Amino acid sequence: MSDWLGPAEWQALALSLWVSFFATLLSLPFGVFIAYALARWQFRGKHILNVLVHLPLILPPVVTGYLLLLTFGRQGAIGSWLYDNFGVILAFRWTGAVLAAAIMAFPLMVRSLRLAIEAVDPKLEQAAATLGAPRLWVFVTVTLPLILPGLIAGSVLAFAKAMGEFGATITFVSNIPGQTQTLPSAIYAFLQVPGGEGSALRLVVVSVVVAMGALLASEWLARRAVQRIAGS
């Protein structure tokens, strides 16, 4: 296997896994919060928030990447603020790749979490409140364990989406080997040159294996979580 992929491809694979892992981790708390708000709260602008969350699903990825560049780039409103105040640079860094992948994967994660939260009976949360538990504790001890299967499914979906993200990533953080060159970038590069199909295909196989592995793992985890809830 180590001969099958060159060092640059190994690097791209490792970086993809790394970026996707952190993208999933980063979007998880925000995803849970926004999914909860959408599922449970009534507030002004709920529909607008819903549309905003789903925007990366509808917009061409290149446009999402471009908007990221405008806001989180060195010259962008948030990007320059981050740099001036914290010295944080996202553009052309793996951190930027994480942000791009997280934003692209976010709608999938929120959708899956929202469904899971809507399936939790609010009456159980009420019951916990009558037993003296404050809201956050209720969330951690009742809601969260009950949405665990949905949370796992959403995370894996987000991870898989992040693994495959290309358009927004290359537009926002371009393609720098070892920093931002992910698996899809490498596949894209191979497809641009005549005769690159073979190499591209090998990377596609690797992608498929990783994605299927993740899906199978999530199936197994989700089933275990469901069994834990059902108990008996």
Added chain:
Amino acid sequence: MLHHWSRRLFLAMSLAAMITPFVTKAETPVTVFAAASLKSALDELAATYADPVHISYGGSSTLARQIQHGAPADLFISANAAWMDVLEQDGLIVAASRRTLLTNRLVLIAGPDVDPDLTIEPGFDLAAALGQDHLAMALIDAVPAGIYGAAALRSLGVWEQVAHRVAQTDNVRAALMLVVLGEAPYGVVYATDAEASPDVRVVGMFPEGSHPPIRYPAAPITGANPAPAQAFLDFLLTPEAGEVFQKHGFGLPGDGA
């Protein structure tokens, strides 16, 4: 500020236009598959052409693959010779009618807020000018502009110093955009791209010998609709059309390119 935003908006819109698939059906009008960098010049010429012309712009590799899979193109204008060679080997183009339509040059550009003090010559200190920032280029292994650019920097002996600071984009216009937005202070693009954007400064042209010649071959597609395609190609080869191409920064093969 307003100017700044309108510029960004324009870029966003042109970007969106680039990725919008423009699928056409072969009827009497001639259908042209052309490299994206030709857009402004070809649009202008098509408007003056007597018959209707449908042009689908895209990356040369994407277009070539579409033609391989039977896309209804009459004429293909590629930004690099390699993909035209592939189509010729596959017998998909009328080899006898293949012409080098245009030439192009590579330039080093600087962003609006950069004060360049650089002369392109062997061993020029591009690395120092970049500092911690990046040099925007198209994919150096895959996209022609990136391949030529890397070759040029190599032959000038500066590639080793800057290689780790190169931000590669999936097409040359995206590299231009990074420089326009100020995200990267310098970039390597075609002369025609620099011409298209008033917001960047051309630091200098890369010497012609520093990279393989940049040629735009054109050829009618076999079988489809050869006569109208040939007619439009002939039109593009007229001196009048040549003037338009030159206005947009292209060179003509006769210029000694």
Added chain:
Amino acid sequence: MSLLVDIRHRLGALDLEISFRAPGGVTALFGRSGTGKTTVINAVAGLLTPESGRIELDGEPVFDTRSDLSVPTHKRRVGYVFQDGRLFPHLSVRQNLTYGERFARAKPRASLAEVSELLGISDLLERRPGGLSGGEKQRVAIGRALLSRPRILLMDEPLAALDSARKAEILPFLERLRDHTDIPILYVSHSVAEIARLATTVVVLEGGSVARSGPAEHVLSDPGMVRQIGVRDAGAVLPATITRHHNDGLTELSVSGGRLFLPEMDTAPGTATRVRILAHDVILSRALPQGLSALNILSATILALRDGDGPGVIVQMQCGEDRLLARITRRSADVMALQPGDHIHAVIKSVSIARTDVGAG
């Protein structure tokens, strides 16, 4: 230990205006469905915010629109037993029971072991709610509420979802709770049998307001309440003491107006209990009946006669210190020329004193 409720709230087409005070013991909120029972109990728990009014627990306001006060549910310290149990499916019975423990302000009055013992769930502690029967779930729910050391227990039709066998299984536990803890209970139900057995105080809701409230014995034997309670369920609840068990299978009880014989009970002599005598099980006689098979005859004085909706009349009687209700026909009342103040003999068909209507306590 007391609860004060004085709230106004619009519920669909119904304008609720409900005001009552619940002393210690079991206060039953009685009424047909749609009279606002659950709204009241949810308002006490803080799960619903009434439009205006005031709610006090032990003299401490937990809701008051005048001072813009609404203590959040988790700070009210109410133990709520829901009709549907609402056990946490992902936690074991033990974890369910101890869920509220960390928030209890003081050590629970009773330990987990004691409560499990009281409710008969000691053997279920390591199980998951998914595998429990309906009755077991409800007992765990009661234990869970109890162990959060509430100032009051709220029970919203806790037995409604259970079949009669399961009900019979849980009722004794509720009675033990009433008699062995000092936690007041607000008990919502539309079952007169349950209320007659459990309640010390009854609040009858009708059309969005309180139709009648007071000690259970008074409210249930109030002929004016027959319409709300329903003719079939109308009857009196009398405190009684078990005197002795006879060899022929009967148990003798004494009430303030005499003695009663019931089919043998397994309760020890000297135990206080309550008996429920349904109005349609009582026959009236001017003279002391002779040669009659009925064993239970109490002498009484007529307090009031009240016409019902149909051909019936409800007769309310004073019997010792207690009150009895009889439902007879209008014609009989006319023939007998019954008047308030008349002395009368109430013949109670002993076989019809339903055993489930006999409460221990």
